[in-house]
Amino acid sequence: xxxxxxxxxxxxxxxxxxxxxxxxxxxxxxxxxxxxxxxxxxxxxxxxxxxxxxxxxxxxxxxxxxxxxxxxxxxxxxxxxxxxxxxxxxxxxxxxxxxxxxxxxxxxxxxxxxxxxxxxxxxxxxxxxxxx
Numbered sequence: 001x002x003x004x005x006x007x008x009x010x011x012x013x014x015x016x017x018x019x020x021x022x023x024x025x026x027x028x029x030x031x032x033x034x035x036x037x038x039x040x041x042x043x044x045x046x047x048x049x050x051x052x053x054x055x056x057x058x059x060x061x062x063x064x065x066x067x068x069x070x071x072x073x074x075x076x077x078x079x080x081x082x083x084x085x086x087x088x089x090x091x092x093x094x095x096x097x098x099x100x101x102x103x104x105x106x107x108x109x110x111x112x113x114x115x116x117x118x119x120x121x122x123x124x125x126x127x128x129x130x131x132x
Contacts, residue, residue: 001088005081005111005129006044006051010064011073014056018043021052035108040064042108053079053108077115079127085112088128092116104130 011017018029025047032043039062043054055076057065067076082088085104093099098117107113107129116126 002081002083004050005079005127006053006109007075008053008055008077008079008127009074010067010076011054011056012068014041014043014054017054017056017073018045021045021054025052031109033108034058035106037105038062038064038107040108044109077125077127079113079129082128082130085114085128085130089114097121104128106132 009017009021014032022028022045025045027045027047029043029045032041034041039057039059041056041058043056045052045054055064057068059065064076089099089101089104097120100115100117101113104112104114107127109129110132111129112132113130114128116128118125120126
């Protein structure tokens with residue numbers, strides 16, 4: 001693990017949440033993107049080296065829609081940058097972590113991603129991110 005890549009925040013309305021976080025962080029959204037495979041719209045903000053990813057469901061089948069229905073809006077995951085996602089996945093499996101993906105998949109912000117089950121990390125969903 002190299003660093004915290006971003007913190008993902010589940011929101012009901014990305015436009016409204018974007019206004020709040022732009023004011024809070026005194027910065028602008030630098031990128032928006034739809035990730036069709038995950039049924040989400042994303043918006044990224046950055047202040048210094050820190051990034052926030054806002055996540056809005058685009059369908060009821062979205063994990064974000066399920067998260068908000070169960071827990072409400074809030075922190076959804078913490079993402080860590082890795083240099084070699086496949087090697088990191090193997091290392092974590094050997095350590096006994098449960099991965100939600102067998103192989104890395106395309107995520108937002110031009111990254112390969114894999115998620116670690118919250119049951120393996122004290123209730124926190126962990127995302128591994130590798131630049132493509």
